[in-house]
Amino acid sequence: MPPLNYSAASDKGHCRDNNEDTYFAGPDAGVWLVADGMGGHEAGEVASAIARDVISVQTRAQVPLATAIEQAHKAILEASARGEGAAGMGSTVVALKCVGQEYEIAWVGDSRAYLWTFTDEGGSLEQLTLDHSYVQMLVDTGAISASDMDKHPDKNVITQCLGSTDLQRVKVDTIHGIWEKNQWILLCSDGLSDELNDEALARLLCSARSPRDAAAKLMDAALDEGGNDNITLQVIESPLTKRYFYTPITDWLPALTGNAGLDFSLYTLATASLALLCFWVIG
Numbered sequence: 001m002p003p004l005n006y007s008a009a010s011d012k013g014h015c016r017d018n019n020e021d022t023y024f025a026g027p028d029a030g031v032w033l034v035a036d037g038m039g040g041h042e043a044g045e046v047a048s049a050i051a052r053d054v055i056s057v058q059t060r061a062q063v064p065l066a067t068a069i070e071q072a073h074k075a076i077l078e079a080s081a082r083g084e085g086a087a088g089m090g091s092t093v094v095a096l097k098c099v100g101q102e103y104e105i106a107w108v109g110d111s112r113a114y115l116w117t118f119t120d121e122g123g124s125l126e127q128l129t130l131d132h133s134y135v136q137m138l139v140d141t142g143a144i145s146a147s148d149m150d151k152h153p154d155k156n157v158i159t160q161c162l163g164s165t166d167l168q169r170v171k172v173d174t175i176h177g178i179w180e181k182n183q184w185i186l187l188c189s190d191g192l193s194d195e196l197n198d199e200a201l202a203r204l205l206c207s208a209r210s211p212r213d214a215a216a217k218l219m220d221a222a223l224d225e226g227g228n229d230n231i232t233l234q235v236i237e238s239p240l241t242k243r244y245f246y247t248p249i250t251d252w253l254p255a256l257t258g259n260a261g262l263d264f265s266l267y268t269l270a271t272a273s274l275a276l277l278c279f280w281v282i283g
Contacts, residue, residue, distance in 0.1 A: 020044030039089030046085030
């Protein structure tokens, strides 16, 4: 399978003085992750960095994704015991591993994965992960409806994270899927999902012409909505999506017609015309 096309973005937001989020992108190993650290300045970023480093190293060594995440939990606890970071530091994580046409997503906490599929009608958005959170537990037990989650005062209270001293082991949830053409997977910290609901995410993804364009639009929109937390996201494209020789060029150029091939032809014609004009003027 060809290398997967992707784009990542991370910002501390408007209300925090440091960024406790981090991410890892390893297309050569087929692994991507987003980690959202907790514990305050010089602690949350330590926990998320440990999670990133342990998971990336372990998966490169062919350790199963869920096992690598469990190892990251132990590593954060051990680092805290040695005096690194701070007592009680922790991190959420959502990770994607791709092997051929198959993918696996594993997570702990409330960082999320979404599947976006382009269709003739525009596209469809599916949340692949279920938050390990107090409000999700209320929904699961029928105490509140799913529509009440975003407005609940305890929506950011999570039930487990990497580094939690209350847990000897974390429960890593996993799902498996098979890539189809014209699909993207979005990984993000809650700094994105708290600012943009599913409707807003779908609208922005539908209007994006590449993972790079999608990442930029999502980040800008989240910041415009307030940017109340650190924001980190990655958009990974299906390996089955056909990419042409001009795709890396049109990914960087402003869209003109909505058709990448036609845009490339127009840009090429304009460049050639400019070159001929310069040649005529100089000559």
